[in-house]
Structures are given as structure tokens and as C-alpha cells.
Amino acid sequence: MKKRVSTLILLSILALVSCKKEEKKVVEKKQESVKVFEPNWESIKKHYKDPAWFNNKKFGIFIHWGAYSVPAFGSEWYPRNMYMDSAQFTAQLKHQKDGPSKEFLHHQKNFGDQKKFGYKDFIPMFKAEKFNAEEWIDLFKKAGAKYVVPVADHHDGFAMYKSNTTRWNSVNMGPKRDVLGELMKAGRAKGMIMGASSHYAFNWSFYNKKDKFDTTDPAYADLYSPKGKNLREPVSAEFKEMWWKRTKDLIDNYQPDILWFDFMLDTPDFREYRPKLAAYYYNKGIEWGKEVVLQDKNFYEEAFPAGTVIYDLERGKLPGIRKLPWQTDTSIGTNSWSYVTNWKSKTTNSLIDDLIDIVSKNGNLLLNVGPKSDGTIPDDQKDILLEMGAWLDMNGDAIYDTKYWRTFGEGPTEVKKGHHSEGKNKAFTGQDIRFTQKDGKVYAILMAWPKNGKVLIKSITNDDKVKSVKMLGTDAKIKWSQNNNGLEVVMPKKKPCDYAFVLELSL
Template sequence: MGDESAAEEFRYEADWDSIRSRYEVPEWFRDAKFGIFLHWGPYAVPAFGSEKYPKRMYIDGISGKSQVNHYAHAEENYGKVGEFGYKDFIPMFKAEKFDAEEWAHLFRKAGARYVVPVAEHHDGFAMYASKHTRWNVAEMGPKKDTMRLLAEAVRSEGMKFGASSHYALNRAYYPKKNPDWDTNDPEYADLYWNPIEKGALPSKEFLDHWWDRTTDIIDQYEPDVLWFDFGLDKPGFDSVHAPILAYYYNKGLDWGKEVVFQDKNMKNESFPEDVIVLDIERGRMADIRELPWQTDTAVGVKSWGYIEDEEYKTSDYLLDELIDIVSKNGCMLLNIGPKADGTIPQEDREIMLDMGDWLALNGEAIYGTRPWKIFGEGPTKVSAGHHSESQNADNVAADVRFTQKNGVLYATSLAWAEGGSFTIESLAKGNPHDSRKIDSVFFVSGGKPVEWKQCKKGLVIEAGEHMPCEAAYVFRIKFAD
């Protein structure tokens, strides 16, 4: 009885040791493997350059991956910058075709197990019914709580629901070099924030406002996942790190559910690595990480939000990336960018459905799995760290990734082998990883048992000449008792 009472009374203190004493990354997250990220806001109205249009429309010059001039685009299409400012896109952001249930159904068909929309980006516009700023989606633009609608729809489809906060960068986001710009008008300081000196640390006023907005998201929407962008790791935010983590984890206790806090600082300077989930932006790990982690990346190359001339990755590439991440104890959070009217671009939709089709056939090698003794084999190297994805080459059939579940080993080749003949060198006779005799090999992707032999050069599998799906090919390997 004493232990039960102590468990009921436990509260996390704003102290790393207190948090470490109790918190573990929940099994549901480790099992989920694949989530959908959503960058959606007024920056979808110009649909140009990138989601950083709110900032770059005040900078006259070429910038961003698109290498375009946002300032010139704004002046050509909307009028003189400063007279027409970012605030003026908000009434044009109507989301008139937004259908939360249709979105959630699509994400479920894509194979996602959790969904994380952006609650507020650097632009300062709250994509939820904020109690601390008038610049929010319930009072302006769509004039409805799209976050609430999406949360209900996602959860009704059996998925977990999260929220991301990028607001920490808002204080230093908008250029203010021209005194006549609306970014310097005190009337709009609650959107653009007050002018600050270069290099200045966040003021108490900003930290308090950040706290109010962040806890408002937590309290209202009870997110299963709370994701933070790089801004929270900037100098001057250290005073809120342990308190916000304790606040969120205590809310999880109040709600009776296990929650996940995600941050990007790989050096563990903001949050110790064992009390949160590390998130890597547009990058991966080179090897298995003992602690669970996540990659956040996007279907698009240029932007996180919707733009009209996006360059899209292939579903084949993204599936290879997902499989590699899972083999190393990670999850993938894949971003799409809906249009301003609330529709999801056809390219985004097709990529998600392709991934869903593959996962429907091969998901047993992904969901609920854990890493094997090695992540895989093959000639194609993976670059590690934030923003490293552009350095990665396409995979070949000799690139194999391993996962395991319930005593079964899964080997997934990341391309089709010539003639359907696959050789897995790490499972050669006498290999150092597993001395047990192989009992059977089943071709999951093809839905059939296959001929195989274990010899000194490897496990040689004859899958037949028919390629049953695109992207990658899964074999279920059982060992003799």
C-alpha cells in the first residue's frame, strides 16, 4: 500500500536527477516507427521559396535552397514590402477546404502511427486557439481551431497526436532594418516581437510569454509528443529547460499516459540525452544508437511548407531512409506541406500512399521491432548528423538492414537483386553474430517461402524473378531452437 501511495504522489521536479529517476521513453513510441509532420500556416499563401517566406520577404537578395528573392516576389505580387507585410497574408489563409477527418484517414493509410502538426512556427502565428495571442487560427484566417479538429480526427483513427513549437526563434526572426516596415510598428509587436539588439539574450518578458504559450498548447491539447526546434537550444533558454520538461511529464502523469519530449541538441547541452528523445533534422545516425531517437525530414527538398515549385524525393528513397533509421533504433517523422486552402498536394499524397502500400505488405519488419546486433551491411555509406541527407547516395541490393522481433530476424534488401538472387554476407555460415542454425526463410514481400542456402559467402536466397513491390524487399528468418 505504501508503494502504491508513493507512486500516486510522485511528481517530477525541475531537476535532471528527479526526471531521470522515473522517466523512460514509452514502448508505444519505440514501436511506432513512422509519423507524419505538418508545416501549415499563412506562409502557404505565397507558396514561394520556403516556409521562411515571413522572414525572407524583408530581405532583398537571393536566399534559401530555392535560391530565389522573396523580397522581389513579395513586391511584384503584393505591393511594397512594409506597407504589405506578413500580417496581411493571414486574412488570405482561409483553409476553406480543410477536412480533418480526411487528413487523418490519409495519414492512417500512409502507415503513420503518430501525427505532429506545427502548433506555432517562427512566424508567431498560433495554429491553435491560443489564450495568449490574438494572432491565432481560431480568431484570424480560418477562424476555427484546426488543431482541435485534427487532434480529434487523428485520435479517432487510433494514432497518437503531438504538437511542435518553433516559437523560441520568434523574438529574433523578423528583419527590422527599415523603421517604416510593419515589423517595427508597436501595433504589431505581438506578432513580430519588439526590436532587440543583435546577440541579446531573451528577455524575461519573452521567456514568460514563451512559457505561457507552450503550457497553453500542453494544457489544451494534451499532446502525446511535444517537439521543439533549434531555438530552444539557443543561449538564454537554459532557465526553462528543466521546468518545461517537468511540467510536461507531470501532465503526462495527470493524464495517465506516457508522453514523449523531443529536442535537437546532439551535444546534450540543453537536455541530457537519457531524459528526452533526440531529433535529427534532415539527417540520421551512422550506427545503432542505444537510446531511441528520431529523424525529422520532408517529402520536399526545398521547403517544409507548401511551395508551388517543390522538388520531391521519391517514395523509394524515403522508404530506404525509414528502413535504415528503424534498423538503428530510430523513428521517422515525415513532413508534408498542405496548401493554404487546406488541401494536401497530390505529390505529397502519392508519396504517403506509396509508403502506406509498402508498409501494409512489409510492416512486420518495421513496427514493434528492435535493432539486431548490427544494423546492416552493404557498400552505401550514410552520413550522420543534422542536414546531412543530401550527402547520401541511392542504395543498392547489397545494402541490407536488420531488425528483430519475437525471436525472428528480418533482413531487408534496399533494392532488387538481379534475377532475384540475394546474398546476405552477415549471415554466412560461421558468422560471429548468431551461431544458431537457420531453420526457414520466408519472403515477406512476395508472400511465400523461398529456396535458400547458408554457405561461407553468405545466406543466399532465391526469391524468383518476379519483383513483388517497389523500394525494398523483406525476408523473415527463423532460427532452429
């Protein structure tokens, strides 16, 4: 009996040792696998492939929300502009005359001297008492969005998450809640793809440093940055290392599916960190077992070589098809990304037209909302999101999971190219048409209702054997004919919706 027990014990020990060895092999193999990407462009170009899932989702929500929502004046750059007291700085502001900025004057009138009441003093006022992550996610789902990208930290230096690298974060101060974490949890529970954006690199030179402001007080250098008073002081090695630790903290603890970066990362100051970031994040994606998306503007130089990240355009579009996936980020607000009391919303029609135009050119739309400081999303923004969602419920077949066609569209209205070009674009007409395709069908999307009740689609030639034509959202029989000039379609008597109109062509 003793011999049998001893044998069983020995066998158990051997089995345990064997299991431990196997576990060690698995861990070692996993560790090897996450080192696919090396921190150089040759390695990244060799191994990187744009995730197909991103190109299929088409529509996401951006969220600019932070302590800058408390003054609710100017824009999310209030923290910078409230210290702009002279022409030296205001010259950097568009449409701003020499002298103090409007934010500087507003601050002194409403909050007092910037030495006694600085930006830091807004943080205790940022309480987010009505913030409900699940309600936000429900709204975004109703809007038809497939992914959400909250701002994790803006130029102001305040982290909207539980940071392990700065005391200036939403768990320690202000709301005393992990805003990003709550949104991540609520979004993922409801099938949303969740990302995060980092604007922190520009924190280095975001604030004007003068002795008459609190920005030079060393007690707050970890919020206002350790930069000195010299406007041209290059980014220090210590700050860049802090940026890197902060970025890794965000990646490691929240595992964002999408990681979006603002313009400062594109500058020469951060050149050595860009391949380091891409390799680290892509390897983490492999470790997590998912394809992740890194987004950048390539604002000042080709910071990230083509085909190594998803290209992003701020408040601008492309005039034609880009075969590599890309994205436009823009705001519902024409005058701000964060909530301001004089917020001006775009029209639902213009935003739906933007979405269609972008998708026809192989892009995605990341549309920003600006909640109030208490955590409520204003009704005018809600209404627009719900109207977009209703349109997508009816016409989403022409948007989601589609590919670009042989031409993006036709019509007289041209689209301007580049960052911050949206203000130069004209409204689309009934002669403007955009195309997408999926599952053997081509979708011809009319950007407005044709004036004479019929439309000629010139891009559909005699070589395209049209079998049937229907309009999404209606059972009305569509009259059509095909000739040498194209496909002529007679519109139904009643519009199926209030905005763009989709013809589904079976070829």
C-alpha cells in the first residue's frame, strides 16, 4: 500500500513538473510571438497589414470632454488661450487681433487674475455628476456608430483615466471616476469597438509661461509641463520619456482597439519614438489576440510611412479614392470640439453627406461630440446623432461592410483636399452621386433629391448589365432605362427619408 502511494505521489510530482515545463514553453512562445515588430520602419513595413475590420465599420464617435468644459468658452484650447496676453502669442490664433485673446479677457472678467485662479482651479469644478457611460454608449449605438474614441488626455495635461504616471487624473481629482475605464467597460459590454486618443505630446509647449501666471509655479510643473519661459525651448528628453511612460500606461492598462494621436507626435522632436510606439502597440495587439489600429495625421512630415498606420485627416476630406484605408475626424460643432455655450452644430444633412462622400473614397468618419461638464450630451447633438442613426437604419447596406467602386462618384460639386479644408466645401446637389459596392450590388447614393424627379447616372455604361433597380426604404416600383448616355432613373413620388437617397443596382 505504501509503495502504491509513493508511486502515485511520484507520478503526480512528475506530472506537475511536466505541466510546469509545458506552461513555461507556452509563455516563452507567447513572449517570442509578441516580438514580431521591431522598432524600425523596415520591420514594421514588412509585418504590418491594415486591419480589415476597421475599413468595414465606417462610422465612429470621438469625445472631447475634460476640465476645459467647465469654462465652456472659446474651445477645448481655453487652457492655452486663457494665458495669451500679448501679440506674441495671439498671432498664433486665427482671426485674432493683436493684444490679449478673448479667452484671456473672459477669464479675468469671470474668474479673476491668472496667477490666483489658473487652469488647475477648474479641475475641482469638473464634477461630471450626471455622467453615465451606459447612456452615452446607448446613444452612440442608436446613432449607428461602430466604434468610440474618447479623449484620454488632451493638451491640458489632465488624464481622463486612472493614471500611474501623473497625479492629475480623473480618479484622483475632479470627477474622481475612471471616465475612460467606465466607457471602455460599457462599450465593450455592448459590442462596440473601443479606442482612446492621446494629445499629450503638445503639453510641452501648450501653456504660456510668465511669472504673472501660475504656469511658472514649480508646484504645478507636472500639469503645465516643465518647459521654461523660452518659447522655442526644444522638447526635453525627460518630457519625452514621461510621454512614453504615460503612453505605455494607457496602452497596457486599457488595451485600446484604436489608438489615435494628435499632431505634435509628427514633429521632429518625437521622431525616434514613432517606430518605437508602433512596434510596441502592434506587438501588444498580438499579445492580446486582436488586430489594433494606430492612427496619425502625418501633419508636419511623413511621420509614419504610408502603410504603417491609418491616415487621419482633421476637418478635411480627400478629393478621390485612396486605396489604403483612411479616416476623417471632424466635430458636430463648427466652432469647437468641446462644449461651449455658443456651440454651433452642423446640419444632419451635411454630416450624412460627409459620411457618404468619405465612405465612397474608402474612408471612415470619426464624428466628435462635446458633452457638458456635468456629463450630459446637449439635446441638439443628441438629435443629430439620432437622425443619423435613423438614416443608417434605412440605408446602412450602402455604408457598412462596403468597398469603393471603380469611381467614387460623379457630379459638379468638387471636394477640397487636406486638413481643415471642410469650410471651403459647397453643399452637394441632386446631380452629385456617390458609389459603394457589396455582394454583387452597386449602390448609387443621390446626395439630394433631383429637381425634375429623375436622374441620369452616367457612370453606369452599357457594359454594366443592370438587372434591377430599387430604392432603399421604399417598396415603390422604380422605373428605369439604360442607354448610351447611362442609367436613367425616375424617382418615386414620395421620398423615403429626409436626406440622401440610395439606389441599389443589381448588375
